[in-house]
Amino acid sequence: MFAIYRKELNSFLSSVIAYVVIIVFLITNGVFLWIVPETNIFDYGYSSLDQLFEIAPWVFMFLVPSITMRSFAEERKAGTLEIILTKPISDTSLILGKYFANLSLVVFSLLPSLVYFISVYLLSSPIGNMDIGGTWGSYLALFFLGAIYVSFGLFASVINDNQIISFITALFLCFVFYLLIDLLRGLMLISAIDPFLEFMSINTHYMSISRGVIDSRDIIYFASMSALFLLLTKLIIEKRKW
């Protein structure tokens, strides 16, 4: 697993991918947090990073699929997957290696945004007058959200060897679980399955952890959804046993 992890991370860091992801994440969020009228922190008037955590899931919805889309698609197309799969590495450690490498990149892109946290912390009056617990909770929620998106992305990347299709598939999965399920709930079509839809929606759990309260149900949701999609990824890789 470590061999794959290290290789993946190296390929991110030695190409421009990692830097583009980090910079785009920082700039897009920065623009909404500091510049765009209405949403910027001065107009908003509260010393909190709520705007950041509002916009970040949307930015990740595009950024995460664009970093995960190559994971398997590129290796399959180039044939290098054949090299890896004929080495003494289990399918599980291959997938986990890739998963954690992509997740690390998500964390790397989150880290520079701590600058915003420090700025708001210092700008608030009196200094430090902000909901620290809530902020850390939101960071944790964003991390979990990224973890789920990465598992969607890996799954989307393994079902197809075309990177564009895997990007769109991953984007669609993120969209369905982050937004569409919530929209369906709003329609109130079938009230019997509403609790189920509520539980399936990423947004429910994202908001829940964002408050700074770590509920085991949310953790279980994020962990099991990621695990489910990694498992599906594994099944697809094993399908070569036809």
Place this chain on the structure above:
Amino acid sequence: MTVVVKNLTKIYGTQKAVDNISFEVTKGEIVGFLGPNGAGKSTTMKIISCYTFPSSGSVKINGYDILEHPLQVRSLIGYLPEQNPLYDDMYIREYLHFIARMHKMGKHATSKIEQLIELTGLVPECHKKTGMLSKGFRQRVGLAQSLIHDPEVLLLDEPTSGLDPNQVIGIRNLITEIGKTRTIILSSHIMQEVQAMCNRIIIINNGRLIADEKTELLLHKFQNKSRLRVEFKNPVTKAILGSIPGLDTIEEKDGKWIMTSSDPEFREHIFTFAVSINNPVLEIIPEGESLEKVFQQLTANS
């Protein structure tokens, strides 16, 4: 037995890519897999290397079954796939280190990598990324990759395809050298290559095994007659040459004579005959029944 393949069958959709193939390879053999394109050579290799899985039948490497102990099998095997895929943005050493880490080689990987770079003649290129290498050097990187963990069994799928003649000879010598201590199965559709490197040849066509024989035996089967191309200094006629003892057939081709005979001392007869008619022989070239012919005959009937 190092490699035991038993009743191997692989079906893609409705097509039988590999049809009930069985063979065994002992330690130290260099076996050539010969067959036209699409014969099932690569599929068989992919199955032995645990990349794809058979529809039925079994493969055992050193007693480990590919389905039950895939990880042990993979650590015993060095595999060079047909396309020789590489990560184009990795440096040669970086790539080899990555492979070494997958084999969990630990500390002695570095010395092994340097040794392989030396062995495969990659020294002048070793500061380059693999994507910048020419085909011959890429192939060497692929070979180095497959050798890194001192595998018991080496599977090379068309190791010399697309190389220039010098590179082909380089890779051939390398394989022969390595083959002294290891079991090698290599595939090719080039007969001379297999003839030059392998001590045993397995011919497959349409997924079926049609010959499995020691190289000399296979050649010998089709070589009870010798076929010689003879050039005389001065022009001679067919009638004169017809009196050479042991001659079976004779025909003229571009001023040279193609003669066949089943007499083992036929060359000697030609020479003494040439002396007797005072017409020096410039060359006598054996046109041995090449593997191509053997191959054509075998694959035509099936």
